[in-house]
Each structure stands twice: as structure tokens, then as C-alpha cells.
Amino acid sequence: MRVTLADIARSLGVSESTVSRALNDNPRVSRQTRMRVKAAAEEMGYIRDEIAKCLRVRQTEVLGFITGGFTSSYPNDILQGVETTASRMGYSVIVGTSRADPQVERRLITAFLGRKVDGIVVSPVVSDENVDLYNWLLARGFPIIFVDRHLPEVKCSYITTDNYKGALLGVLHLIDQGYRRIVCLAGTEAHCFEVQERVRGYTDALDQHGLSYRYIQGDQSIDECPTHVFYGYHYTLNLLKSAEMPDAIFAINDEIALGALRACVEAGLRVPEDIGIIGFDNVMLDAYLPISLSSIHQPKSEMGIAAANWVISAAKGPHYDVIEQLLTPTLVVRESTLRKGLNQSR
Amino acid sequence: MRVTLADIARSLGVSESTVSRALNDNPRVSRQTRMRVKAAAEEMGYIRDEIAKCLRVRQTEVLGFITGGFTSSYPNDILQGVETTASRMGYSVIVGTSRADPQVERRLITAFLGRKVDGIVVSPVVSDENVDLYNWLLARGFPIIFVDRHLPEVKCSYITTDNYKGALLGVLHLIDQGYRRIVCLAGTEAHCFEVQERVRGYTDALDQHGLSYRYIQGDQSIDECPTHVFYGYHYTLNLLKSAEMPDAIFAINDEIALGALRACVEAGLRVPEDIGIIGFDNVMLDAYLPISLSSIHQPKSEMGIAAANWVISAAKGPHYDVIEQLLTPTLVVRESTLRKGLNQSR
DNA sequence: ATCTGCCATACAAACGATTGCACAATGTAC
């Protein structure tokens, strides 16, 4: 059915090993037969069976990528970075979504191990349930790297943004714009280390100016809470009904910010005059919203690129170094927070 | 290093074949030894080597998924559908992005074939360059299915939305809302069959009411044109400067619609009073924009689910039927087109 | 006691590539 080495060997009257060597440019076979073999392979439509190869050489040249889901833009930007670099290096990417469930995450990892991926890039579920699994992998020297967030209990390589700095930058900007009653809208993953870093940046910024905190984190009361954006919308509506009206919102990510923005508009507030809103991530759409959204830029595809590069070189070398890389966030000021002139906003 | 069948066999004093059969619940091995084997496997941390298995049984239980890129929300929703059903059926998904380049698409497909995927779900590049490749695959009975769009020259299974009907619905709605000078903003892929279907829906709707067309399609003049959203923004700005102002925009997808919306707002137009805008796809964010965006809903994840199901059953069975499935779009009316009361908008 | 059937298990051959080693052919130096 499919063309194999044996087919080529037979049609040329040479041995399989010669064909194999020829196709791999092994200098032990003469330039002449190398040419002949390659021509025949091309003509017969030979495609190497990577499965068989892998069984022998124990390298699949496949990477695993695990994230919570593909419905929001942020993880996809990371995936894009992973896929393009992997592809450039001759690797393929096999994906899985954990849906924030540690059990699913564990299943995916073992499935990937069974498929013998050379390494895994994972945005881990925030839970201590798989800590032992991760440590087990690390103990065996299996290449694995966290992106976007990490688990402090696991001494694993990771690449994230400097979330503290980003939050500080954003909230100082709000203060600079004259906002004083600044609420922090954390999502449902408030126990995540990276979220806490952002909250720390938020509180530090307020402390520097003697302002008081107001921190709203998700509970599970909204049963059908399907998305971050709905979450931001819902909580902001409640917030605006409360006694002490905020004059600015620092949202833990852009989806929440979008929901918040929508809620404010619906409530008849003017943005940024009555209320300022800033998000986190700087997803592509922010710039094109009818009221463009200020945000903290995270280098998302760079994150994916760096992670893929690390995993691939870790998979190739006999040993690897654990890295803990913090990418630098930048403030992107747009309409949703700019109520003074741009010149003052620095 | 890694636990294999042989390790388990040795530790239990039975043969590899018995272990293999026991783990696969083969009734030819006694219930008792089956238990013993499973317990030992569990305890030793055995993970089956799917690579080796595949070499023998010629089924990887891996699906390939190819799309243009992961940067816009629409393909990711499809991927989400593919991944979840694949995962539920015990399959994994290996992904690739063609970046709208037929060469890259071809490379990805051959890479996937080399990895011996059981089938491929692809949103094809609009080009006749790979038609022969697709036909070659089909002639061999390889399971492959197009999603979102298809190539009329290739008699391959596909699942798309009824784009004609969707466009008709949307434009009739605009007319119903009193808009008369309706422009169609097609993207850069105007030669795509599915886009043409939408354009046909647009012209038919106008014909029904004796209105005249105005159809703007992308050229390559914007060198750095990076995204659909920028494209929509840019072309709408030009449009608004032109002699005959439109009073409504039918955008070929939601990203273009968002860019158009932004441009209108910047130009100081009121939406929907001065100008109406409707998109296509109904991505999640539409509902939460500061001016929420009317759109034609496409069942995106259903598309992925159906495609994955088809491919998997095609891969399992000895033969398969070619299907041509059109999902039903629905009109979702929101603020961006609603200038009469909702009751009249049906 | 022998034959038959059945059950549980073992043996061995695949699957398609890679690769260490052996070997044949050729050329070169003495």
C-alpha cells in the first residue's frame, strides 16, 4: 500500500540499509547511489514512517502543548508562537485542553507520554494535585516548561511575564490620571501565583499614594459563569450598584476588562471621564474597540517561542538547565483611561 | 528506564503476550492473571508505548488539524470542538498553521502523513495548488474533511455554514431596519467559495428590494496588512471619505466588522443611527462590545465536533461516505443595527 | 488407559525504520 524502504531497495536492487543511509545523507554511501536513491524515493512518493523511526531512535520530534482552553485569545497567541517555532525546527505540536481540571491535565500528560512526546509546554492548572506528577517527570529529566504561570511548589522551568511590575505600571498610570477609588477585579483564579503578583502590584501602587484597596475576587456563586468576560460584566454591574462607586477598575485580564467596560457603558457612565478601565494582556482587539482599551502588554507569542525553543534544546541535549524567565510587560495607554492629555500620562 | 511489557512479564514470571492480552482485557487470559497483571502494571507505573503499538496495528489514534493561524477567535473555536471530541474518543490532535500558504499546507500534510495520523481536519488554503494532493489522498481512501470552507474542485467531505442563507438573513435585516446604501466589505479572500456565497446572499437581498450594490474587496495595496481587523478599519476610513456615504456595512466577518465599527466611531458617526454594521461569525466578544455587534451566528464548535466525529468514524470503518454538510446560521441582532424597535426587526 | 476438547499461556513473527559490524571489491605500497 504505502511505499517503504524495502520497496525502494527492491526496485533499485540495493539493500534497505543503503536506502536508509542514502536518504539520511550518510557519507558512507557513495554520492552516486545517494542520488539514485533519492530520485527513486521522490518518484515513488516515499514518505518516511516517523513512527517506525521513532521506535528505533526514541525521538518523536513532537511537542505537547496543554492549556485551559482555546476559547480565549491569550493562550492561542502562545500556541501560535509554539507552533511556528516548533514547525521551523521540524517538530510537530500535539495539543490538549485541561479545562482547568487537574484530572484532565493528568490524563493529557500521561497520554502525551504514551505518545512519547519529546517535551511538554504547559500552562498548568492552579492546583497542587499534580505536583507529584510534575516532580516525577522532572526527576526523570523529562523536558517540561510552564508558560504564563507556574507552580511555586514545583522546581520546573517557567516563562511568565513580570506580573507585579505590569500591575504596578498600570495602577500607577490610573493614579496619574487622577483616579482615586480604584477597584481590582480579580478573576476566579485568585489563588494563582501570577494573579497574586498582579494584586500585589495593585496594592503596592495604592500604598505608594496612600489610597485604599478594594479587591473583588470571584466566588462560584454564578453557577453558569461561562467566561471571564461574563464574569467581568456581572461583577461590575453589582459593583456599580454598591454604595461606594469606584472611579477606576483594574481588571486582571482583558476579557474581564471588556465585560467591565460593557457594564459601565450600559450603566450610562462615560469612559474614561466617569470611570477608567485598564486590562491586562493587551490582546489584539483592544486597540479596535469602540472605546479602545488600555492594557498591560504581555509578549505572548514570544513566550511561546521561547518555551518551544527551550523544550526543543532540552530534548536534544543530554541535560538541561532549569530557567525562570520573566518577560517585561509594557503599559499601553488607550482611550479607556486617558482623561488627561497624553503628555502627562507617562 | 521506562517500564515495558517485558518488565512486567519478568516480574510476574509470565510472557509478554499474556501481559499484553491481560491489559487489553482479552478473555483468553484468565480473570485472575488479568487482575495480577493490571495490579503490577499500575504499581510499576506502566504507560503503554503508543508508538510501538501503532507500528504494529497501524492506527495512531491521532488526528491532524490544519488552519490558517491561531490568532483569530474563529478557527480556535473550531479547534476547541475538534479537540474535545477527539479527546473524548481517546484521540489526540496534532496541529499546524498554514498561514494561508499552499506550500506550507502541503508540508504540513506530508508531515502529518509521516506521523501517520488517522485522518485530517483542514480549513484549506484557497488555492488550486494542492488540489492534486487532496485528490491523491482521497483516491487512497485517506479520511480527510474540510471545515469552514471547501474547494469545489475537490470531491472531499466538508462541513460549512450555509453562507448564502446567513448573508441573506443579515442583509435583509439591514434593509428591514431602513438601511438603503449598504456596502459589502469582503476581506482579502474574495476568491474563496464561501465568501462568494456570502456576497451572493448580499446581492440577492439587495435585488429583492431593488437596491444597488457596492462591493469592496481587498487588494494587496496595504503591504503590512496584518489582520482582518486592521483591514476593516482601514477600508472603512477610506469608504467614509468617499463621495457617496453608505448607511450600512455588511462585513464578511466579525473582525472586519470590528475594524469598521471602530472607524465609524472615530469618524464621529453614531452607530446604529447614522450607520449600521453587521458582521459574520458571532464570536463571543460581539455581545460585550461597548456597542454590541449584530452578527450571523455560525455553529463553530459544532463544526469542529462534527468534523472530528466524521474523521474518527471514517478512520475506523473500512469505508466512508463523502458528506457535504451545511450548518444553519442564525441572525443575532444587537445594538449595531437596531435603530427601530426590536419587535419590528424580525 | 486413551482420546478429545478446552483453557491458559508461551513462542515467534511481524510492523518499518536505524545502525554496529562484517565483508567484498578496489586501490596502493612493499
Added chain:
DNA sequence: GTACATTGTGCAATCGTTTGTATGGCAGAT
């Protein structure tokens, strides 16, 4: 003419499973 490199090629083992066929033991029927 013999010994010895050198070069190109082939043989065969190997990776970890699955699976068709064979085998050994045991029970029941004759």
C-alpha cells in the same frame, strides 16, 4: 604477489507492541 587501507554495501539485531499458532495441562467421555 602479498599485505593492508579504504570505500561502498549488506546482514541482522533492535525498538515495544500485538497476534496467529502451537503447546502443555487438565477434565470428562469412552
